Amino acid sequence: MKRSGAIFDLAERRTRVEELNQERLDPSFWDDPDHAREVEQQIARENEWIEAWEDLKQRVEDIQTLQLMAEEEDADLQEDIVAEARALEDKLDELELRSLLDDEDDERNAIVTINPGAGGTESQDWADMLLRMYMRWAEKEGYDVEMLGYQPGEVAGIKSASINVQGKYAYGHLKSESGVHRLVRISPFDSENRRHTSFASVFVYPEVDDSIEVDLSQGELDFQTFRSGGKGGQNVNKVATGVRLVWDGTLSDGEEVTITAECTEERSQLQNRRRARTMLKSRVYQAEREIRERKKEKRESQKKSIEWGSQIRSYVLHPYTMVNDHRTETKINNAETVLDGDIDELIQAYLTHGTKDEEEAAA
Secondary structure (H helix, E strand, O other), X not given: OHHHHHHHOXXXXXXXXHHHHHHHXXXXXXXOHHHHHHHHHHHHHHHHHHHHHXXXXXXXXXXXXXXXXXXXXXXXXXXXXXXXXHHHHHHHHHHHHHHOXXXXXXXXXXXXXXXXXXXXXXXXXXXXXXXXXXXXXXXXHOOEEEEEEEEEOOOOOEEXXXXXXXXXXXXXXXXXXXXXXXXXXXXXXXXXXXXXXXEEEEEEEEOXXXXXXXXXXXXXXXXXXXXXXXXXXXXXXXXXXXXXXXXXXXXXXXXXXXXXXXXXXXXOHHHHHHHHHHHHHHHHHHHHHHHHHHOOHHHHXXXXXXXXXXXXXXXXXXXXXXXXXXXXXXXXXXXXXXXXXXXXXXXXXXXXXXXXXXXXXXX
């Protein structure tokens, strides 16, 4: 269990829970509901790790019991022992990855927006392939996915799409995907079977909730409606149910920005407006997050790797198959499985790489 020592730090976590529980006993604890809610969440997080430790400890004891039974009864329990050991190893790997998700927003839902680059149908089809990749990944991970906006291309693919990936640590996992993704393949739309290079951008940001205050009053908000042509039923094609919100404002560092959010997938304009407002607040919040991150020199190397216009990953389908993440130099030869949603290795490499950068900067 040596690997788990750095993950759990059990004594410190139990001490922290005791301190927080003492704070809850204060009669004025609920006078500040926001702080009280934060304390409750911290206690829940620490208890999750303590319970995970107890679960691992029980799994180790079960393996030891099987080994004793095999020795004392001369029974063939090797398959059972190997299966339990593999389950223990998988659980430990999962918890090691979870330990890297320590940012205050990592636990939140994720909003993922995908836009094709220049290149018409080629790039629009590539954007649609990325959309499918993330939806398949979310399905395999047990996350719920809600379509927020979807604009199909004229021939194939998408002009843009936004999805809400709902579940614990959705943003913590998917934040690794922000940036420009490059595809090299023989085009299915080229009658001469030539090789094409396509680009698409992915923008991931945490979904805000009532616990986060985002002030949109420091700017001008333009409310626009349009016929969405989405999947909400016939009504969306007849009435201007699609909603676009455009915010022209100033961020905390003085930068003047224009931030847009739109939602097309709900049946009514009111529902789309509510969802678009949540998306807009989330994007403004993400912009402020990036300002805070830029102020931390130890994160500067990470920040540079995810800015708009940078190519974070290449997917090559011809003349060979390989996915290469340029930030971590992680290479996977089976590109098809990656495009089918198997991106955990890339996510873990990104999170581990970021942790190493922070340790080196702090040294």
